[in-house]
Amino acid sequence: xxxxxxxxxxxxxxxxxxxxxxxxxxxxxxxxxxxxxxxxxxxxxxxxxxxxxxxxxxxxxxxxxxxxxxxxxxxxxxxxxxxxxxxxxxxxxxxxxxxxxxxxxxxxxxxxxxxxxxxxxxxxxxxxxxxxxxxxxxxxxxxxxxxxxxxxxxxxxxxxxxxxxxxxxxxxxxxxxxxxxxxxxxxxxxxxxxxxxxxxxxxxxxxxxxxxxxxxxxxxxxxxxxxxxxxxxxxxxxxxxxxxxxxxxxxxxxxxxxxxxxxxxxxxxxxxxxxxxxxxxxxxxxxxxxxxxxxxxxxxxxxxxxxxxxxxxxxxxxxxxxxxxxxxxx
Amino acid sequence: xxxxxxxxxxxxxxxxxxxxxxxxxxxxxxxxxxxxxxxxxxxxxxxxxxxxxxxxxxxxxxxxxxxxxxxxxxxxxxxxxxxxxxxxxxxxxxxxxxxxxxxxxxxxxxxxxxxxxxxxxxxxxxxxxxxxxxxxxxxxxxxxxxxxxxxxxxxxxxxxxxxxxxxxxxxxxxxxxxx
Ligand SMILES: Cc1cc2nc3c(=O)[nH]c(=O)nc-3n(C[C@H](O)[C@H](O)[C@H](O)COP(=O)(O)OP(=O)(O)OC[C@H]3O[C@@H](n4cnc5c(N)ncnc54)[C@H](O)[C@@H]3O)c2cc1C
Ligand code: SF4
Ligand code: FES
Ligand code: FES
Numbered sequence: 425x426x427x428x429x430x431x432x433x434x435x436x437x438x439x440x441x442x443x444x445x446x447x448x449x450x451x452x453x454x455x456x457x458x459x460x461x462x463x464x465x466x467x468x469x470x471x472x473x474x475x476x477x478x479x480x481x482x483x484x485x486x487x488x489x490x491x492x493x494x495x496x497x498x499x500x501x502x503x504x505x506x507x508x509x510x511x512x513x514x515x516x517x518x519x520x521x522x523x524x525x526x527x528x529x530x531x532x533x534x535x536x537x538x539x540x541x542x543x544x545x546x547x548x549x550x551x552x553x554x555x556x557x558x559x560x561x562x563x564x565x566x567x568x569x570x571x572x573x574x575x576x577x578x579x580x581x582x583x584x585x586x587x588x589x590x591x592x593x594x595x596x597x598x599x600x601x602x603x604x605x606x607x608x609x610x611x612x613x614x615x616x617x618x619x620x621x622x623x624x625x626x627x628x629x630x631x632x633x634x635x636x637x638x639x640x641x642x643x644x645x646x647x648x649x650x651x652x653x654x655x656x657x658x659x660x661x662x663x664x665x666x667x668x669x670x671x672x673x674x675x676x677x678x679x680x681x682x683x684x685x686x687x688x689x690x691x692x693x694x695x696x697x698x699x700x701x702x703x704x705x706x707x708x709x710x711x712x713x714x715x716x717x718x719x720x721x722x723x724x725x726x727x728x729x730x731x732x733x734x735x736x737x738x739x740x741x742x743x744x745x746x747x748x749x750x751x752x753x754x
Numbered sequence: 755x756x757x758x759x760x761x762x763x764x765x766x767x768x769x770x771x772x773x774x775x776x777x778x779x780x781x782x783x784x785x786x787x788x789x790x791x792x793x794x795x796x797x798x799x800x801x802x803x804x805x806x807x808x809x810x811x812x813x814x815x816x817x818x819x820x821x822x823x824x825x826x827x828x829x830x831x832x833x834x835x836x837x838x839x840x841x842x843x844x845x846x847x848x849x850x851x852x853x854x855x856x857x858x859x860x861x862x863x864x865x866x867x868x869x870x871x872x873x874x875x876x877x878x879x880x881x882x883x884x885x886x887x888x889x890x891x892x893x894x895x896x897x898x899x900x901x902x903x904x905x906x907x908x909x910x911x912x913x914x915x916x917x918x919x920x921x922x923x924x925x926x927x928x929x930x931x932x933x
Contacts (some may be wrong), residue, residue, distance in 0.1 A: 425784045427764035427782075427783065427784065428764070428783055428784070429763060429783070430783045430827075430829050430830075432832075450828070450900065452830060454825075455825055455827055455830065456807055456822070456825045459786065459805050459825045459827060460807060460825060461825070463785075463805065463806065472783070472827075476830060488755055496892050500819075500881070500886060503886070504881075504884075504885060504887060504896075505896075506896035509896040510896055517889070519891055520887060520888055520889040520891075524810065524876075524912060524913020524914075525820060525877070525878060525881065525910055525913050526807075526810060526813055526821050526874065526913045527807055527822060527825075527875070527913065529819045529820060529877075530821050530825070530826065556868050580900050625855065647860040649840070659909075659912075660908075660909055660912035661912040
């Protein structure tokens with residue numbers, strides 16, 4: 425690992441200034457992804473601006489019923505927070521399905537959202553990878569790609585976004601709050617994480633030096649039946665092969681609100697808008713769920729070794745939808 | 755702001771209280787807590803298994819919370835309290851009750867993973883008592899202590915691999931110390 429400068433910021437404003445004054449800087453959250461990638465030589469920062477102790481460690485209930493999660497709230501504390509457990513169970517479940525107790529104690533909300541792909545070619549600097557070294561090619565496309573994308577991939581990159589938390593955030597219509605020297609803005613999580621297109625080196629819409637300050641959970645999803653389900657190679661402590669987050673409201677025997685997002689199928693948490701559209705106004709039956717999910721997954725373009733993901737994601741989604749509908753008394 | 759004032763510096767003075775004893779060290783920014791513990795402070799209990807957060811052998815408690823010391827930059831922990839397996843027993847001859855339970859239950863074979871298992875289990879017991887749920891928790895109201903059955907213990911200790919497969923006895927030992 426090469427040497428680097430280290431500074432700890434006391435406020436978001438100071439963090440952005442310290443970052444701007446240091447070419448080649450990276451923000452440091454819990455470090456559970458960044459330090460790993462520095463050991464592998466994938467990340468080679470000249471400076472770290474430590475934002476892990478910024479006073480953004482609160483979960484705040486806003487007057488309009490929404491919930492603001494600070495960027496430095498640790499994954500374990502967020503999963504345990506009473507307001508999250510009671511009002512957004514899908515988020516608590518997604519967090520608890522990820523990583524291990526130790527990692528969740530260190531990992532921050534901001535860092536989780538911005539964690540890099542687990543594609544083995546991305547992590548191995550001796551291999552070609554358009555995301556790490558633009559123009560070098562994609563090692564995974566003809567290589568080992570059992571864990572890779574089936575939706576929204578491009579000839580340049582077939583990687584998936586590894587976060588479980590982000591899948592729940594996408595289903596909940598959460599927004600990422602950003603702060604930079606140009607000011608503050610907010611972007612829906614589902615659009616914040618990008619599709620690879622011709623620029624797989626850009627994971628998200630974040631601008632250089634911009635800081636994630638928090639995540640906003642809208643009141644609209646609060647208290648609705650919601651759940652997360654994840655399939656993986658072992659029962660715990662492994663990334664998803666496919667996962668689904670669902671928020672569902674059934675009123676008078678018909679679905680009148682649905683948020684469905686898939687994990688591990690694409691370069692971003694995949695918001696299943698076609699399936700949601702198909703469900704609105706429909707009776708919450710297994711047949712309706714199967715039809716809606718099939719509509720969504722008909723866009724899948726599996727690769728040589730990952731076609732199994734399509735039926736896997738289908739059964740996860742239909743199962744969660746059916747369970748939630750039952751819980752809603754339908 | 756704290757850390758280095760002159761951009762381009764590569765080391766910072768860092769204070770860590772380890773098992774109750776303060777240490778002020780000039781730390782190369784690249785050093786993770788695990789390396790400081792093992793190489794600078796000669797505390798060899800925390801193990802370097804994978805060095806990538808994948809095995810839990812390096813687990814220690816920082817400010818009372820269990821973490822993977824292989825992924826934490828030491829400089830970022832300035833001012834923290836660290837507890838390692840060496841700090842679990844009291845000053846006398848007595849082992850910590852969990853250490854004694856591991857002996858009584860024969861909860862290890864080679865012992866490589868044991869320091870991490872012990873620190874992880876201690877952190878986990880506090881988390882459950884503080885009402886932190888796990889993936890398998892059902893029907894426990896938010897904020898209430900979570901009762902630990904074997905499934906809960908297994909899930910909560912899934913971040914600690916044991917290549918000898920001592921898992922059933924590790925669960926036995928942890929069950930012995932549940933208050
Ligand atoms: C063995 C292992 C298993 C794992 N399993 C899972 C799993 O099953 N599911 C899952 O979802 N995750 C899993 N993870 C990943 C883990 O969730 C992430 O490493 C963690 O969430 C990253 O958070 P962090 O705070 O440590 O980020 P860091 O490592 O500190 O940062 C990650 C990135 O975000 C940037 N960053 C951090 N904070 C900010 C901010 N506030 N503003 C702007 N940029 C910022 C950093 O510059 C860096 O690029 C696993 C990790 C390991 C090592
Ligand atoms: S899938 Fe993306 S991250 Fe993986 S090798 Fe190809 S370009 Fe790199
Ligand atoms: S050595 Fe830290 S998790 Fe394996
Ligand atoms: S006792 Fe040998 S690795 Fe656990």
